Amino acid sequence: MTPQPTNSACLPVALPAGFRVTDALDFHRRDAREIAERVAANGLQKGLLWEGRPACLSLQFSAQQVQARLDVDADAGKRQIDERALLAMVRRMLGLDQDVAGFAARFADHPQLSALIVRQTGLRVPATATPFEALAWAITGQQISVPVAVSLRRKLIQACNLRHTSGLLCHPDAAQIAALPLETLRAAGFSATKAGSLLTLARQVDAGDLPLNDWAQSLDAERVELIRERLLNIRGIGPWTVNYALLRGFGWLDGSLHGDVAVRRGLQMLLGTKEKIDEKTARDWLAQFSPWRALVAAHLWAALSAAAY
Template identity: 30%
Template structure:
């Protein structure tokens, strides 16, 4: 077991609240723990992450992997849970903005990523234009039908598995024909070497948008969410997101959703941490 101490604030209980919204995540709020599926050198690893510290003095116990996987596992977990981000700096920045009350209420909430960029991209495609409950249901059906389980934790179906499917295989799970084509199409892009997510990660936001938007079934909303929750880009604000629009409407007491021009004005003082503004606005209406 490894013990990791990081600089506060960091509210792991709020992290678990958000992770528990997805039925595929193995969260235990009572034990303040989550099991994280990872592929390290193509080997499935299930890491156990348990919080032992406080919001201001966070400490984590990490286990579930062999010594030869330790460095890669901890590096990946640090990226997923954003343990190296100076949240106090973010917090103090927003205390001087119109979002100060939100940042006090949700003190120490980090921008936690999906467990890997590939599963994030798949989830974004499945979730687009669906209500959250049914989106989770569809994703869970796909994963439990074509993915695999280890130590009580589910792994997303690998690209080779999805690429071999026909649309009717996903239609049987209540996917629409088009959504089935999109998911299978993404997998085939990866298997056939036209899409390399490890290379995509190295690019700036605008280049990622330009590359991914060319893929069938991938629109701006999908790429924006991928940038936020797949790659953890810190300065991203998806103005087309209905949740953010609704949160702003409530926050500023508007009688209708804010216009794009208003949203552009609001966000000026929130840079360079727009992703945290997005996260805390979502938190305010969850």
């Protein structure tokens, strides 16, 4: 069998001092079966689609930089990889443009959060390769445990069966999921509501009605409100799903995740209260941290060692 030709690009990306490599690796270590991601001590490989072609992204970390390599299974045309797009994806995935220093300086003396910031200095929020992947994960994980969500995600990836020559399966893009029959998602374990939401989302993205990748290139408060409005119009997508996807897919740090059970549990632990924290209390408490409300949520997750979120 003749090996499939590949198209490759490799570039070094500088890392800030104190970059927390473990946070980035743990986010991609969710599925112990490693069908789409392989994580080692100082690096990872991830299967994804690049312009519709199976690809493998490799990230190898050293003290001051990460070496990023993308190997794309090439067609006859063997199009050149856009290194600017690759760099932007890697920087977003690693949270390198997140203003964590400004956040730490602003709340260094906060009576409740300052100790957590010091203990978790430099914490950034790792992101998915694409905004669509984050939304697919957010829909998958609605109101179920992380292990069950990981299992559903695995079955979705297996149902699409997009394999790179490295052996890794690739996370499907919107076009691949849009082509799936509803019955395939139901057989994989998705509820009727989740399957419908995922298919509607995928079809709108594939049709160009939701240009998520374009929006990710230039994100501001006005654009975020547009994204929020458009996504909330999809049945089965609510505020938590939108805010979580804005964080994990776009790197937007100001979504309020007061509806997240783990965030409320972390806040209860931080405040030292015996009573459970309700959504209103969490929302009101998080409001003081704008424009970093989602980053505060990530600190609360980390305090609970919720690496899978």
